[in-house]
Amino acid sequence: MTTISERDASIALPGEPAFEAATQVFNLIAPATPAAAVTVRTVEQIRDALGHARSEGLGVRMHTTGHASATTRPMHDALLIRTLMDGGVEIDAERRVARVPAGTRWGAVVEAAAPYGLTGPHGSSPTVGVVGYLLRGGLSFYGRATGLAVNSVRAVELVTADGEHRRVDAASDPALFWALRGGGGGFGVVTAVEIDLFPVAKVVTGAAYWPAEHAGRLLAAWLAWAPDAPREASTSLRVFNLPPVPEVPPVLAGRPMVCVDGAVLSVGEDATAAEQAAAELLGPLRSVAEPVMDSWATTTLAGVLEAHMEPGDPLPIVGDHMLLGELGADGAAAFLRLLGEGSGSPLLVAGLRQLGGALADSHPSGGALDHLDARYAYSGAGMPMPPTTVEEIREHCAKVRAGLAPWDTGRTVPSFVEEIGQPQRHLDDDQIAAADRVRARVDPDGLFRGDITPNATALL
Template sequence: MTTTPDITLRSRLTTDCELHLPGDPGYDTARLAWNLAVAQRPAAVALPRTPEEVADVVRAAADAGLRVAPQTTGHGAAALGEQDLDDVVLVKLAALTGATVDPTARTARVLGGTQWQEVVEAAAPYGLTALHGSAPDVGVAGYLLGGGLSFYGRSHGVAVNSVRAAEVVTADGALVRASATENADLFWAVRGGGGNLGVVVALEIDLLPYAEVYAGMLLWDRERAPEVLPAWVEWSRTAPESATTSLRVMSFPPLPELPPFLSGRDLIIIDGAILETDADADAVLAPLRALGPEMDTFARVPAAALTQVHMDPPVPSPAVADHSVLGPLDDEAVATLLAQVGPGTRSGLMFAELRHLGGAFARPAAGGGVLASIAGDYALLCLAMAPTPEAVVAGKAAAFSVVRAMAPWAQASLVPTFAETRVDASRFYGDEEWERLLRIRAEVDPHRVFVANHAL
């Protein structure tokens, strides 16, 4: 779609939805993404507070010949920032937040701009939690609509399968409910098709019955990587589905705000959650603990504390990353990864991460949507901090270099929430699912009003 930005957008609104156009004093703050390395410059930024304001903005934008990009936090903004946004209204959902728990049904209704920590804290008093990801401040909608890899995932599957219903503002500005029994095609497509189908203003999700969870991390100096990496890979081959873990080789700059065990250090860290009794979890972890970690925080903790285990940055940060999905890793794969990021190397990355997949991740849920399962053994994510334009270029090259080295073990598929750069979106889905997704998209958004970070 090629259109000229229409500066009459404001006059087309029938609500007093907050709107910032280029040149407005608030525009530069409003367009900021959580990922500060992304310089998104849309035609306008809207900050709706209600579903009605969302519908108003979508209608006004479509009338003005503009497109609409839904965004919650901008954690996943990198692939959007690579697109031409001259004719795009960025609809930031940050003011549309809230989570209401129904403890009897074990569900939550979550507004479209809510971050995970709010849901986790709302569920905790009832002894419940959710299939959230590693970070407390990732948006529920952006994460779920891209699949969602949780530390509960090898037991409970791709997080989007927990969505029971979605309330969506569609391209014509209508607010519709999509569930197994209402607008079933849209419901199927939005569960993995992300912001390509509409603006999600609320989600109804299933919760998990965990008040506490056995979770934590094991940490070694990177010098130990030649023992720890192959041991974890070997362990992960037979680890029970109750264990979902990640292994990261990490490098931290010397910074006063970091705790001494991280500041200025190169480390190898295994973390995650094990849905077992303490005794059984200890038995599962025993082969890794036998490697004598310098720090071992695995213990039974309140489920709400699981969002802290991965130590994700607590504030907006500039980062670039690359990703692939790997199959089984043999000795050569382990040696290749060590040659890239092991002792003595200077990869330029903050981390190279392997998230253990398999188990319920690989099993399509009955009645699931377009992304009901994720195949593969490990999701590889290579990330570099990128505070300057030069660091963006260097970081992208560093991340790409490790992903390329691991290509002999990579599958064709990718995970939407881990894919930072623009990729061929068909790689997220099976062939039949991709065709059906395109058909449904053409029906619900024939003029291609919506643009997602991973545009179809």
């Protein structure tokens, strides 16, 4: 059994308040249950934690917000380090770069950058942690304009297994820098990242909702627009079955709904480009039927984080994810048969995130994962609340997976993976071998091995 030595006073064991704080997760289905846990704020504390793990014969795992707790390997034989590093977000407006300490959530980066007319490649929620999102690819609501979010990383600061605090960039250690960017983890404890920001002249964002009876025509219109849409636009189409609870606007609750949301931005001087692109998307959709709720409008940079209406508080979530190819009429029909009105789907939400644009472009100096060869990122999730059970949700996820198999690319985005057990693949065999060579160099004893995402290593 693990014991605490004098030196490791900040290491907490199950049942202690500091353990509860360090092991908080977002997905209540997957509590973090390590042998011991610690919240660190300094490099020195990380070194102490690594020393403790070694002396106790424990592996080391990392997290920040615990958003991805359902995607991690069991950690009963590990020390979990929660990084909440000191210092705030630093913005260098001239170079358009932000230095972001590990533990920071995207809302804080957007808030710090917005006064300079800059923003970062955030996703749909202000509460997602910057580090975990970037290391796993990061599918941004600006993605079709700016590419996979991980391509914005200029440098990673981390403590490696030998206790060294390194600043890794393309010049200092090209192989480690390559592997850190989407290589599957297991390289060390990240303490900060430096990321490129980009200027935004104007952004139009929002969400429009229709009763599901219009789903067929809305999906057809959205799929007809999506492949050749301007890169300024990144959207999703989702099917909702929301319960009548106080957090849900009554007009959306208790019946299936279809939603199209996203962001359209003007990067350069021409502020009208965003409005024009948004009008091209929304015109045909609004002519199918009048939305029952429609928040699409020109907004602030912070407003983009609110448009998707993501839950802020921890919830029990069970879900699945696939990267899909072109759907066509058959794929659209299959999607609605499995998830639309009358499908009997117990999922609260299931949708397609529009890919292509810059998301499909290889980055000239990109890392292990730098683009996506797929048309749509599917994700679907349910909440086990009486009378719906975990088993029912899993069963339906499997049914959707089988039904959409003809369009499944077999690839996944690590940041979209919902559960450790779902099929996942984001690297080719030669990339996996290259990432493992880096691991063998920087972590020869496999201290961080448990942190590696499935199918990103041949070592486990």
